[in-house]
Amino acid sequence: MAADGIAVLTLDNPPVNTLATPLRTALDSALRRCGADPAVRGIVLASAGRMFSAGAEMREFGKPRIPPLLRDLIELIETLGKPVVAALHGRVLGGGLELALGCHARVAAPGTLLGLPEVKRGILPGGGGTQRLPRLVGAEAALRMIASGEPVTAEAALEMGLVEAVADGDLPDAACRFLATALAEGRPLPLARDRSAPHDPQSLAAAIAEVRKRARGQAAPLACAEAVRLATELPLEEGLDRERALFQELVQGEQSRALRHLFFAEREAQKVAGIPADIAPPPVRRAAVIGAGTMGGGIAMCFANAGIPVTVIDMDAAALQRGLDRCAQNWQRSVQGGRLDQAEMERRRALLSGSTDLAALAGADVVVEAVFEDMALKQRIFAEIDRLAGAGALLASNTSTLDIDRMAAATARPGDVLGLHFFSPANVMKLLEIVRGKATSGLSLARGVALGGLLGKVPVVVGNCDGFVANRMTGRRGAQAERLLQEGALPQQVDAAMTEFGYPMGPFAVGDLAGLDIGAAARRRRGAVFPVADALVAEGRLGQKTGRGYYRYAEGSRKAEPDPEVAALIARVAAGLGVPQRRHDAAEIRERLILPMVNEGARILEEGIAARASDIDVIFVHAFGWPAWRGGPMLWADGLGLATVRDRLAHYAALTGDETLQPAPLIQRLAAAGGSLLGGAPRAGESA
Numbered sequence: 001m002a003a004d005g006i007a008v009l010t011l012d013n014p015p016v017n018t019l020a021t022p023l024r025t026a027l028d029s030a031l032r033r034c035g036a037d038p039a040v041r042g043i044v045l046a047s048a049g050r051m052f053s054a055g056a057e058m059r060e061f062g063k064p065r066i067p068p069l070l071r072d073l074i075e076l077i078e079t080l081g082k083p084v085v086a087a088l089h090g091r092v093l094g095g096g097l098e099l100a101l102g103c104h105a106r107v108a109a110p111g112t113l114l115g116l117p118e119v120k121r122g123i124l125p126g127g128g129g130t131q132r133l134p135r136l137v138g139a140e141a142a143l144r145m146i147a148s149g150e151p152v153t154a155e156a157a158l159e160m161g162l163v164e165a166v167a168d169g170d171l172p173d174a175a176c177r178f179l180a181t182a183l184a185e186g187r188p189l190p191l192a193r194d195r196s197a198p199h200d201p202q203s204l205a206a207a208i209a210e211v212r213k214r215a216r217g218q219a220a221p222l223a224c225a226e227a228v229r230l231a232t233e234l235p236l237e238e239g240l241d242r243e244r245a246l247f248q249e250l251v252q253g254e255q256s257r258a259l260r261h262l263f264f265a266e267r268e269a270q271k272v273a274g275i276p277a278d279i280a281p282p283p284v285r286r287a288a289v290i291g292a293g294t295m296g297g298g299i300a301m302c303f304a305n306a307g308i309p310v311t312v313i314d315m316d317a318a319a320l321q322r323g324l325d326r327c328a329q330n331w332q333r334s335v336q337g338g339r340l341d342q343a344e345m346e347r348r349r350a351l352l353s354g355s356t357d358l359a360a361l362a363g364a365d366v367v368v369e370a371v372f373e374d375m376a377l378k379q380r381i382f383a384e385i386d387r388l389a390g391a392g393a394l395l396a397s398n399t400s401t402l403d404i405d406r407m408a409a410a411t412a413r414p415g416d417v418l419g420l421h422f423f424s425p426a427n428v429m430k431l432l433e434i435v436r437g438k439a440t441s442g443l444s445l446a447r448g449v450a451l452g453g454l455l456g457k458v459p460v461v462v463g464n465c466d467g468f469v470a471n472r473m474t475g476r477r478g479a480q481a482e483r484l485l486q487e488g489a490l491p492q493q494v495d496a497a498m499t500e501f502g503y504p505m506g507p508f509a510v511g512d513l514a515g516l517d518i519g520a521a522a523r524r525r526r527g528a529v530f531p532v533a534d535a536l537v538a539e540g541r542l543g544q545k546t547g548r549g550y551y552r553y554a555e556g557s558r559k560a561e562p563d564p565e566v567a568a569l570i571a572r573v574a575a576g577l578g579v580p581q582r583r584h585d586a587a588e589i590r591e592r593l594i595l596p597m598v599n600e601g602a603r604i605l606e607e608g609i610a611a612r613a614s615d616i617d618v619i620f621v622h623a624f625g626w627p628a629w630r631g632g633p634m635l636w637a638d639g640l641g642l643a644t645v646r647d648r649l650a651h652y653a654a655l656t657g658d659e660t661l662q663p664a665p666l667i668q669r670l671a672a673a674g675g676s677l678l679g680g681a682p683r684a685g686e687s688a
């Protein structure tokens with residue numbers, strides 16, 4: 001304890017100070033000791049380590065709750081009779097911020113991030129955050145933070161009234177000085193609970209309506225909005241009870257379970273077998289991307305966005321210029337949309353350069369090949385890269401289907417070669433499949449994973465096979481989507497079934513966006529025939545870029561309009577094939593599209609192409625917009641029950657005559673044993 005009667009209590013639960021039971025118990029005892037000690041005039045609540053707190057210990061959710069609960073601790077602080085000041089640094093998240101909101105004041109180090117990310121875990125702040133934050137910063141500002149889950153900086157927090165001071169230097173000391181001054185001056189430090197929540201009824205109503213509109217099937221944002229509204233109407237205790245009830249309902253629900261599963265799955269995916277623990281990947285000071293097409297340009301943007309100088313190389317000067325222009329236009333659009341400021345755009349543009357000479361890759365630490373999907377071409381390019389790249393450069397292909405080992409074999413350094421498979425649009429989609437070739441070294445994998453983090457991606461290491469994980473699984477969906485059309489379903493009906501499920505776009509709208517010729521070329525390579533899709537391409541209907549695909553698009557518009565000509569074309573093709581026509585409901589459409597992907601996922605798992613079922617869920621959420629609150633296809637299948645999955649697959653195999661729909665051996669075995677894809681087979685003695 002400091003000489004001036006201020007006791008400093010330090011939360012210390014590495015690595016991120018979650019408010020786990022032992023920490024809560026220790027804090028409860030320490031607070032009570034301070035309360036009972038007449039020498040203590042005030043308390044500073046600080047944290048050891050790199051952050052104040054990441055919030056509640058989510059591994060305790062779903063288990064019996066052990067007191068003292070967070071709510072009890074906050075009540076203790078509020079009734080202790082001595083002022084408590086929170087000293088905040090690093091991240092102050094979820095329950096960690098709620099604890100601070102219960103204190104008499106908050107002092108933050110510069111750069112601290114404060115947020116209530118619970119909505120991203122499918123819950124709401126259940127430790128009083130929805131009731132106290134509006135009382136401190138106003139209901140509209142509180143709703144913005146709570147419903148978005150996005151943190152604010154200490155500096156913004158000071159402006160909002162969320163913290164009372166931002167202090168340089170040693171943080172607990174600064175908080176002690178703040179408290180000592182307040183005590184010396186007799187300055188009151190009013191608790192949030194003793195205030196009312198300022199708000200403008202009209203703008204709050206508009207903000208709540210906006211949250212509802214954006215929720216798209218998710219329960220948590222609606223509950224967040226409701227709880228903040230209650231904070232403006234109810235006394236604190238009643239509001240806290242209502243908040244707790246909403247929290248309990250959400251935390252036990254499927255959506256939160258799915259989102260928490262993904263949180264841990266993303267972290268698990270970073271633990272890669274074959275990467276030595278003590279490896280420190282060298283820095284990436286410069287990158288080169290070969291190929292100035294849509295993917296190449298998007299990948300180059302990723303580097304520049306991360307502050308890494310990047311050279312785009314394309315032998316065709318006109319194509320190079322088009323590629324560079326496209327990058328500039330994308331950034332410009334972000335500026336116009338208010339997502340990027342002008343100075344930052346200029347900084348990024350300055351990091352991007354172009355060349356028509358492959359030799360320009362010489363100084364790059366990472367070279368990403370993103371040329372046309374043609375093995376002979378890629379092998380030639382890799383031989384050239386090998387000749388020109390500096391020793392130790394990481395050599396990557398952005399291929400979405402082709403064999404990494406064959407590319408690596410074109411070089412004298414196959415250990416340095418891997419796949420870095422970005423998803424379109426590369427500057428937006430979060431997933432980075434890191435394809436491990438048979439010679440890829442542990443260091444190269446470590447560099448790939450680290451690079452993914454640097455570029456703000458979610459990296460997942462996968463094995464080398466046709467289509468890797470994401471495209472191999474969605475390939476199965478494509479076949480069924482085509483088949484549904486032949487049976488009489490319309491593109492808009494199929495797409496609607498998937499957007500109702502939570503996808504941002506259905507498979508046909510996505511096809512139109514990507515370009516139907518791209519899919520056709522991939523099918524040609526695999527020798528696959530999709531009569532409807534092929535007929536569209538033959539008629540020059542290549543998707544949005546030609547104004548016509550599965551849908552039609554008015555000049556300059558991206559809005560997909562159902563097209564009677566497509567319905568007629570499908571009917572013609574179906575008649576030619578002699579496929580009987582019938583109606584499909586949305587539930588069947590969803591099963592027909594999702595179950596084949598699950599089946600392929602099971603094969604992928606069995607082959608070891610994905611290390612864990614949870615990796616597949618991470619891949620799906622970040623590659624193709626699978627709704628995060630549904631957790632991914634593996635969790636979805638486990639939720640359905642593998643016996644049902646097996647039976648439905650067998651049913652569709654019989655219905656369509658498609659043998660690939662026969663349940664994969666892994667599904668059959670797990671279903672028989674009462675196991676799950678994520679949990680495996682129950683061990684002896686465990687109940688199914």
Ligand SMILES: C/C=C/C(=O)SCCNC(=O)CCNC(=O)[C@H](O)C(C)(C)COP(=O)(O)OP(=O)(O)OC[C@H]1O[C@@H](n2cnc3c(N)ncnc32)[C@H](O)[C@@H]1OP(=O)(O)O
Nearest residue numbers: 016018054055056057058059093094095117125126127267
């Ligand atoms: C009523 C109250 C409700 C709540 O408070 S709900 C929880 C709300 N809080 C959150 O959602 C924050 C979740 N955590 C994060 O966003 C990130 O983490 C951080 C920004 C705090 C730190 O990120 P980084 O530095 O990259 O570390 P890392 O690898 O994400 O985490 C280190 C280890 O800490 C575990 N962890 C982090 N937060 C929690 C948590 N809230 N509950 C349980 N575990 C957590 C991770 O899983 C991982 O563990 P491993 O090293 O074993 O992979």
